[in-house]
Amino acid sequence: MQINQDRYKDHLMTLAEIGKIGETGVNRLAHSKDDRKAVDVVQGWMKEAGLTTRIDGFGNLIGRTEGTEPDQPILMMGSHIDSQPYGGRFDGTAGALGAIEVVHTMKEQNIKPVRTIEVICFADEEGSRFNKGVFGVRGLIGQLEEGEILRKDKNGMTRLEALREFGVEPDLSESPVYKPGDIEAFLELHIEQGPVLESKDKPVGIVSAISGPIWLTVTLEGFAGHAGSVPMHLRQDAMLGAAIITKEFNELVRREGTPNTVGTVGSIQNFPNSRNIIAEKVEFTIDLRDIDLDARNRLEEKLYQLIEKTSKELNLDYSITEDTKSDPRYCADWIKEIMKKHDEQLGYQSPTLMSGPFHDALFMSYISDYGMIFVRCEKGISHNPLEYAEMEDLQKGVELLYHTAMEIAGA
Numbered sequence: 001m002q003i004n005q006d007r008y009k010d011h012l013m014t015l016a017e018i019g020k021i022g023e024t025g026v027n028r029l030a031h032s033k034d035d036r037k038a039v040d041v042v043q044g045w046m047k048e049a050g051l052t053t054r055i056d057g058f059g060n061l062i063g064r065t066e067g068t069e070p071d072q073p074i075l076m077m078g079s080h081i082d083s084q085p086y087g088g089r090f091d092g093t094a095g096a097l098g099a100i101e102v103v104h105t106m107k108e109q110n111i112k113p114v115r116t117i118e119v120i121c122f123a124d125e126e127g128s129r130f131n132k133g134v135f136g137v138r139g140l141i142g143q144l145e146e147g148e149i150l151r152k153d154k155n156g157m158t159r160l161e162a163l164r165e166f167g168v169e170p171d172l173s174e175s176p177v178y179k180p181g182d183i184e185a186f187l188e189l190h191i192e193q194g195p196v197l198e199s200k201d202k203p204v205g206i207v208s209a210i211s212g213p214i215w216l217t218v219t220l221e222g223f224a225g226h227a228g229s230v231p232m233h234l235r236q237d238a239m240l241g242a243a244i245i246t247k248e249f250n251e252l253v254r255r256e257g258t259p260n261t262v263g264t265v266g267s268i269q270n271f272p273n274s275r276n277i278i279a280e281k282v283e284f285t286i287d288l289r290d291i292d293l294d295a296r297n298r299l300e301e302k303l304y305q306l307i308e309k310t311s312k313e314l315n316l317d318y319s320i321t322e323d324t325k326s327d328p329r330y331c332a333d334w335i336k337e338i339m340k341k342h343d344e345q346l347g348y349q350s351p352t353l354m355s356g357p358f359h360d361a362l363f364m365s366y367i368s369d370y371g372m373i374f375v376r377c378e379k380g381i382s383h384n385p386l387e388y389a390e391m392e393d394l395q396k397g398v399e400l401l402y403h404t405a406m407e408i409a410g411a
């Protein structure tokens, strides 16, 4: 291996100590004191890797090494180092520290890339603290929303105050920082957060696309009644409607979806939620994803039909609100080709797979071509202290990142 496996491992384990909870957990909320501590430590590692560093007004940590042709669009790599409140050691950090390791290795080998390289640790990817994430990357590409700097955390502190406490002065007029054409490619390595690589017995995967979710909230309204007295044929049972839709939606996705389609009813609210009252109003969420937009649209249409049909049969009123609808974003073919070539030379035989969860890379895709490398993680567990990836798998992923970056940066 070209990369320094011990150094990478050491960095990962050292970072896991900051905000550590229990034996293997991490709680490093965005812009918090522990987040700042982590940024300071990682900034030190960036400097050791030969990078000139800055922390911008959004809380992003960026390291830069000038290429021999500084006018060329740059190569950017990285991920995030904030965590969920009850998170693991590898989510984000694997890729952020992997990117630093790549540049450090280049420096040690006296490689001077043609393109300028920037390594980034995006601020607040997770979104747990202010209930809205990918803040840093959206700042960079000009996708911040009106007033979002005044969103509050559960203690009433605004993001603005939190960023000041973190040690930066936010200036939203700096957004966007990068425009289309500035960046030749963005590369992100991340743990898979799913079970596909494990099931294929492969340490590394090349990502084809990040799937786009549709998020709906469905409300069914019937009529409350005494569970003991209203005969079955006279009921308007909203709970029953939700149950039928949930089951038939699941069957629809299994039967008519592509191998990549996933559909989930994950949250449900019931009124009045009493054991001896027929449910009057039930509200539940639907999450539907695929990288094949046509397939997803087809299923969405059938889902609407299913909701209408079920409501009619049970004499319920229904309404559907669309909370989110984003398109899948495809990794650039030319980057995947470079990855595949080096993957073959490294002898990994990595499969191609899609990403169900989104990542900072999804947002970078609006201004740059992008590629992603996934690393196997145990049972697909993530956002949980039990999250675990084998160091050997992580190192293999970073090695592939290294070769990919070398080729794109012209080294």
Ligand SMILES: [Zn+2]
Pocket: 080, 091, 092, 125, 190
């Ligand atoms: Zn992540």
